[in-house]
Amino acid sequence: MEARKRILTGIRPTGPLHLGHYAGALENWVRLQTTHDCHFLIADYQVSDYADDIARVREAVWEVALDWLAVGLDPERSAFVIESLVPEHAELAVWLSWFLPLGMLQRNPTLKAEMEDFGRRSVPVAFFTYPVMQVANILLPRAHLVPVGEDQLPHIELTREVARRFNRQFKEVFPEPEALVGRVPRLVGIDGQAKMSKSLDNAIYLKDTPAVVNEKVRSMYTDPTRLRATDPGHVEGNPVFMYHDAFNPDREEVAELKERYRRGAVGDVEVKRRLAIALNAFLDPIRDRRARFAANMGLVRDALADGTARARTVARATMEQVRDALDLGYLEKFRPNGG
Numbered sequence: 197m198e199a200r201k202r203i204l205t206g207i208r209p210t211g212p213l214h215l216g217h218y219a220g221a222l223e224n225w226v227r228l229q230t231t232h233d234c235h236f237l238i239a240d241y242q243v244s245d246y247a248d249d250i251a252r253v254r255e256a257v258w259e260v261a262l263d264w265l266a267v268g269l270d271p272e273r274s275a276f277v278i279e280s281l282v283p284e285h286a287e288l289a290v291w292l293s294w295f296l297p298l299g300m301l302q303r304n305p306t307l308k309a310e311m312e313d314f315g316r317r318s319v320p321v322a323f324f325t326y327p328v329m330q331v332a333n334i335l336l337p338r339a340h341l342v343p344v345g346e347d348q349l350p351h352i353e354l355t356r357e358v359a360r361r362f363n364r365q366f367k368e369v370f371p372e373p374e375a376l377v378g379r380v381p382r383l384v385g386i387d388g389q390a391k392m393s394k395s396l397d398n399a400i401y402l403k404d405t406p407a408v409v410n411e412k413v414r415s416m417y418t419d420p421t422r423l424r425a426t427d428p429g430h431v432e433g434n435p436v437f438m439y440h441d442a443f444n445p446d447r448e449e450v451a452e453l454k455e456r457y458r459r460g461a462v463g464d465v466e467v468k469r470r471l472a473i474a475l476n477a478f479l480d481p482i483r484d485r486r487a488r489f490a491a492n493m494g495l496v497r498d499a500l501a502d503g504t505a506r507a508r509t510v511a512r513a514t515m516e517q518v519r520d521a522l523d524l525g526y527l528e529k530f531r532p533n534g535g
């Protein structure tokens with residue numbers, strides 16, 4: 197039997213997950229569980245920007261695990277892995293950093309943008325080098341596929357480069373992983389900003405209650421050029437319609453609303469009301485599953501412990517190959533005085 201190809205992907209534990217995570221990544225993860233050997237990583241080494249709030253990171257580990265279970269990731273099939281409990285990540289990252297040119301890291305557009313967000317606060321070295329850790333995350337389980345949001349593509353490029361260099365110079369240890377971006381590569385925020393994100397405070401969370409969802413949708417940014425419901429409106433670039441497209445399965449309803457909106461025959465209130473209904477219908481089963489697991493946190497802990505143990509077994513096997521490739525057994529092999 198041919199072994200299934202492996203997936204490694206991850207999320208930083210900084211808080212609960214939102215609709216952007218779902219449409220950009222999680223939806224793919226759920227689907228791919230049936231065809232791939234999946235490792236889902238909670239990247240708790242990758243949060244040096246939260247060093248002054250470790251309690252929040254610890255709390256967020258549980259939030260992320262609950263959201264994963266809520267959307268249907270299955271810990272029996274797939275390994276839920278806590279990054280720092282597989283310390284081989286750190287060991288491998290140090291070796292791999294030998295093969296990553298500084299210039300490639302400095303030019304990484306995602307990293308550059310994130311470092312600018314620090315403003316006048318100083319950037320921890322660990323933040324600058326987090327893409328190296330991410331390279332190690334992906335190569336340690338020798339993953340073939342990395343389903344991620346669009347912003348992560350530069351990191352996958354680094355990973356491929358490091359894998360190529362290592363394999364060429366030493367031994368063929370690492371597959372060159374492919375990236376896979378979700379159906380909605382970048383979901384706008386409810387405020388119309390380019391990206392839904394916790395730090396911009398413009399997110400709808402998978403765990404938001406129906407009342408919170410209604411309120412957030414009511415406050416959503418729409419077509420700023422439209423003053424009255426009888427004015428012809430713009431559908432393209434309108435966040436309310438982008439969400440309809442992404443989450444409302446009733447295509448006929450969406451088409452009809454768009455048509456009336458363009459004519460000036462439906463108001464924002466109605467379009468938003470229908471969106472809130474669609475979003476709540478989508479989120480209801482997710483919220484139900486989340487509540488069931490939240491009432492049984494022992495299961496969540498077991499999922500994390502089992503998955504981490506499985507990942508560690510794979511990690512040890514890879515490190516054997518890495519040590520062999522880099523000739524790190526030199527002390528044991530050494531025979532003093534020809535003996």
Ligand code: TRP
Pocket residue numbers: 204205206207208237239242330333334342344348
């Ligand atoms: N940096 C990713 C993010 O911010 C999270 C992450 C950590 C990741 N390790 C990974 C993604 C490995 C893919 C593969 O979303």
